[in-house]
Amino acid sequence: MTAPLNERLKSVEWGEFRIGNLFDIAHYGKQRSQEDLQKNGELKYNFVMQNESNNGVIEKVPEQIGNYFNLIPGNSISAFTHLNKVYYQKEPFYSKQGSNVYTLKSNFLNEKVAKFIISAINSIIGNLEYGKNTASRLTEYKIQLPTKNGKINFDFMERFIAELEAERIAELEAYLSASGLKDTTLTVEEQQALADFESQQFEAFNVIDVFNVKNSGNILSRDIVEDSGETPYLCASAENNAVSSYISYDENYLDKGNCVFIGGKTFVVSYQEKDFFSNDSHNLILYLKDEEKRTKLNQLYLATCINKSLGHQYSWGDSISNKKIQKDKVSLPTKNKQPDFSSMETFISAIQKLVIKDVVKYADEKIAATKQVVKS
Numbered sequence: 001m002t003a004p005l006n007e008r009l010k011s012v013e014w015g016e017f018r019i020g021n022l023f024d025i026a027h028y029g030k031q032r033s034q035e036d037l038q039k040n041g042e043l044k045y046n047f048v049m050q051n052e053s054n055n056g057v058i059e060k061v062p063e064q065i066g067n068y069f070n071l072i073p074g075n076s077i078s079a080f081t082h083l084n085k086v087y088y089q090k091e092p093f094y095s096k097q098g099s100n101v102y103t104l105k106s107n108f109l110n111e112k113v114a115k116f117i118i119s120a121i122n123s124i125i126g127n128l129e130y131g132k133n134t135a136s137r138l139t140e141y142k143i144q145l146p147t148k149n150g151k152i153n154f155d156f157m158e159r160f161i162a163e164l165e166a167e168r169i170a171e172l173e174a175y176l177s178a179s180g181l182k183d184t185t186l187t188v189e190e191q192q193a194l195a196d197f198e199s200q201q202f203e204a205f206n207v208i209d210v211f212n213v214k215n216s217g218n219i220l221s222r223d224i225v226e227d228s229g230e231t232p233y234l235c236a237s238a239e240n241n242a243v244s245s246y247i248s249y250d251e252n253y254l255d256k257g258n259c260v261f262i263g264g265k266t267f268v269v270s271y272q273e274k275d276f277f278s279n280d281s282h283n284l285i286l287y288l289k290d291e292e293k294r295t296k297l298n299q300l301y302l303a304t305c306i307n308k309s310l311g312h313q314y315s316w317g318d319s320i321s322n323k324k325i326q327k328d329k330v331s332l333p334t335k336n337k338q339p340d341f342s343s344m345e346t347f348i349s350a351i352q353k354l355v356i357k358d359v360v361k362y363a364d365e366k367i368a369a370t371k372q373v374v375k376s
Contacts, residue, residue: 048078
C-alpha cells in the first residue's frame with residue numbers, strides 16, 4: 001500500500017539549494033501600465049500583475065503588436081518586487097509597469113515540478129515584510145528540495161504533485177456527490193426562470209421592511225490566533241467570501257449566520273451560511289424577516305440585489321452604517337407587489353447548475369486522467 005503523502009515527504013531525502021543556482025533568470029525591466037494595453041483583437045495572452053488571487057492573472061489581452069509590452073516566455077516562475085509570492089506561468093504572458101518581473105527558467109521545469117518548487121519558495125518568502133527582500137533578492141534564498149543520490153529528485157516532485165492532485169480531485173468528486181451538485185441538468189422551471197429574467201419586474205423596497213439590520217461584533221485581528229479553530233472570522237475583504245481565517249474565540253462574540261453580511265467600510269456584500277466572528281462593528285448583518293424564505297439560494301440572490309442597489313452610493317470615505325441603511329431601498333423581483341422569493345430561488349438554482357457544470361466536467365476529466373496514477 002502506498003504511504004500517505006505527508007509520510008512520503010518525511011521519508012524522502014532532502015537537500016538545500018540556492019535559487020540563483022537553479023534557474024536562468026531574465027529581468028524584463030519596467031513595462032508600461034495596464035491602461036496602455038491594446039484591447040482590440042483576439043484575447044490571447046494572460047496579463048499578470050501583483051495579484052494575490054487567480055495565479056496573478058488580471059485579464060486576457062490581445063497580442064501587443066507595436067506596443068511597449070514584451071511577451072514574457074511561458075513555462076516559467078514569475079516573481080514580483082513587492083509581492084511575497086511567486087507563480088508558475090504555463091503560457092507566455094504580459095505584465096505591467098513597475099512589476100520588475102523576473103522569469104526563472106530551466107530545462108527541468110514543467111507544471112508539476114514548478115508547483116512543487118514554488119511551494120518551497122513561497123514557504124520561505126511568504127512571511128517576509130511586504131516589499132522587502134523578495135523578487136529583487138530571490139536568487140539569494142535557499143530552499144529545501146527532495147534528492148536522490150545527491151541530485152534533485154525531479155521524478156519524486158512530479159509524482160507527488162500528480163498524486164496530490166488526484167487526491168484533491170477525489171475529494172472534490174465526493175463533495176459534489178454528497179452535496180447534490182453533480183446533477184447539473186436544468187429543470188423546466190429553471191429553464192423558464194432563465195428565459196424570463198430579462199422581463200422580470202423589479203420594485204424598490206425599504207431595506208428595513210425586508211431585513212432586520214444589526215451591527216456585527218468587533219474582534220480586532222491582533223486579539224485572535226489565526227487558524228486556531230473552525231469558526232469563520234470575517235473582514236471587509238472581497239476575497240474568500242470575506243473570510244479572513246478560521247478561529248476559536250469567546251462565543252459571546254459570535255454572530256448568527258444564515259444572513260447577508262456587509263463589510264461596512266468597503267461595502268463588500270456576501271452570504272454567510274455559518275455562525276461567525278467579525279473584525280469590525282461597522283460591519284452590518286441583515287437577517288431576512290420572513291424566516292421561511294431565509295434559504296441559502298434566496299439570500300445569494302438578495303446579496304446581489306443589495307450590492308447592485310446600494311454599492312454605487314457608498315465608498316471608503318462615505319461608508320455605509322446602520323443609521324444610513326435605515327433610509328435605503330433595495331430593488332427586488334416582485335409578484336403581486338411583493339418580493340418574489342420563489343423566482344429568486346429558482347433562478348439561483350439554475351445559475352448554480354450552469355456554473356458548477358464546468359467544475360463537474362473538470363473533475364470528471366481529471367479523475368479519468370489520474371486513474372493510472374492512483375492505481376500505481
